[in-house]
Amino acid sequence: MDKPYFAQEGQYLSLFINPSGKSLVFRVKSIQNKGNEALHYGPIPYVITDNLSTYDGGSSTPPAAGVIPARSYNSIGKQFTPGSQMQQSIFDTTDMWYTDESYRDHLFHIIQKVTPAFIRMDVEVPTGVVQSRFQRDKLITGIQTTAPPLGFSRGILETIQIPRVHYGYRWGNDTNVPLQTSVDFMYAEYVIEIPHDPYLLFLILTHRLPSIWVTWPITSLTTELQTALLADYGTTGFTVYRADQQKQAEADYASQMANLKI
Amino acid sequence: MIIASELLHLHCHVSGTGAMTLDSDLFQATELFFRLPPGMKAKIWAKSISSQNPAIINLEYSYDVTAGTPTWKALWTEELASSGELILEKRSRPLVLHSFSQLATEGFRLNVTTGTGDVYVDLDVEISSEDD
Numbered sequence: 085m086d087k088p089y090f091a092q093e094g095q096y097l098s099l100f101i102n103p104s105g106k107s108l109v110f111r112v113k114s115i116q117n118k119g120n121e122a123l124h125y126g127p128i129p130y131v132i133t134d135n136l137s138t139y140d141g142g143s144s145t146p147p148a149a150g151v152i153p154a155r156s157y158n159s160i161g162k163q164f165t166p167g168s169q170m171q172q173s174i175f176d177t178t179d180m181w182y183t184d185e186s187y188r189d190h191l192f193h194i195i196q197k198v199t200p201a202f203i204r205m206d207v208e209v210p211t212g213v214v215q216s217r218f219q220r221d222k223l224i225t226g227i228q229t230t231a232p233p234l235g236f237s238r239g240i241l242e243t244i245q246i247p248r249v250h251y252g253y254r255w256g257n258d259t260n261v262p263l264q265t266s267v268d269f270m271y272a273e274y275v276i277e278i279p280h281d282p283y284l285l286f287l288i289l290t291h292r293l294p295s296i297w298v299t300w301p302i303t304s305l306t307t308e309l310q311t312a313l314l315a316d317y318g319t320t321g322f323t324v325y326r327a328d329q330q331k332q333a334e335a336d337y338a339s340q341m342a343n344l345k346i
Numbered sequence: 347m348i349i350a351s352e353l354l355h356l357h358c359h360v361s362g363t364g365a366m367t368l369d370s371d372l373f374q375a376t377e378l379f380f381r382l383p384p385g386m387k388a389k390i391w392a393k394s395i396s397s398q399n400p401a402i403i404n405l406e407y408s409y410d411v412t413a414g415t416p417t418w419k420a421l422w423t424e425e426l427a428s429s430g431e432l433i434l435e436k437r438s439r440p441l442v443l444h445s446f447s448q449l450a451t452e453g454f455r456l457n458v459t460t461g462t463g464d465v466y467v468d469l470d471v472e473i474s475s476e477d478d
Contacts, residue, residue: 147374147375148374151374199352199372200352200354200372200473201350201351201352201473202350202352202383202386202473204383230448230449231448231449232384232448233384233385233448233450237350238350238383238386238475239350239351239352240350258381258383258384258450259380259381259382259383260377260379260380260381260411260453261368261372261373261374261375261377261380261381262373262374262375263372263373263374264371264372264373264374
């Protein structure tokens with residue numbers, strides 16, 4: 085993964101959807117929290133009643149809130165519950181990053197950093213769906229893998245969170261030591277629109293016009309995700325054509341313009 | 347490619363001889379050894395040793411900490427000829443310990459083989475991705 089960075093005002097952001105070969109394209113109109121990107125969340129949201137899996141075939145429970153036991157991971161993704169001050173005000177009291185389609189003109193670009201940085205990380209999109217695969221769909225990969233370990237990152241995870249989807253975050257500790265943890269976010273809350281010009285979309289998706297290119301970490305575009313995309317934006321994305329397919333691309337994009345919701 | 351790297355301060359102690367307990371602000375409980383995450387290595391940048399009496403301290407490495415009786419080999423030895431303190435820094439080239447296996451059964455510990463009284467070792471250890 086290349087070093088993540090945020091879009092600036094007026095820039096384009098492309099959210100590429102691997103399984104469909106399509107991409108959403110947004111223009112960043114403004115950034116709500118420009119200059120105030122840091123958010124210290126605190127320990128990972130483990131509680132002492134959580135039932136975790138271990139890399140050695142057993143189960144474990146956190147000895148204290150926010151502590152990830154030795155050789156353990158959460159097999160089911162967790163949300164970030166909002167802090168006490170946020171609880172009263174934000175959209176969802178169990179998931180601080182979740183909104184519904186009425187927030188379709190806002191998009192969260194989230195960089196999660198965990199301490200210690202050697203903790204494994206991945207994300208379920210939506211919660212309960214492990215998305216990483218090897219050799220098409222032969223092997224489900226992710227933080228739970230051992231021989232060999234693959235399909236996860238360590239220390240830092242970048243996501244684009246769209247409305248109407250709960251993301252499930254997973255962490256794994258493959259050392260022999262129970263670890264105190266801490267999560268810090270760098271995030272941007274973009275105010276966005278979708279370009280309604282088919283030619284402009286073609287230029288962006290053939291990389292002739294620069295955009296921040298982020299790949300959605302999914303290998304399967306589930307029905308739930310398709311429903312969310314249509315409810316949020318009126319489209320499941322724009323097909324990424326070859327550079328020699330301009331007429332076909334523009335005709336395709338033009339046919340979708342009437343359905344766009346932003 | 348983002349490199350994962352965490353700098354730990356390990357505070358290690360034993361009274362007499364034997365494996366030293368390892369502690370850190372990142373550790374919820376002390377341990378007698380540290381098992382390396384797969385694909386990562388430990389870089390030991392600095393050591394500080396203090397002892398009430400003469401002591402021999404080994405940094406030991408095992409290829410399989412999961413064995414019933416792991417085999418440890420000394421990769422660094424320091425002998426204090428008398429009570430006191432010794433500070434060692436390797437700021438240009440750290441001591442590097444690697445994980446090799448898929449299951450990453452490798453680990454390291456500190457072991458005092460000769461000594462009486464309290465022996466303390468403080469290590470600055472960086473746990474870093476293998477391609478760093």
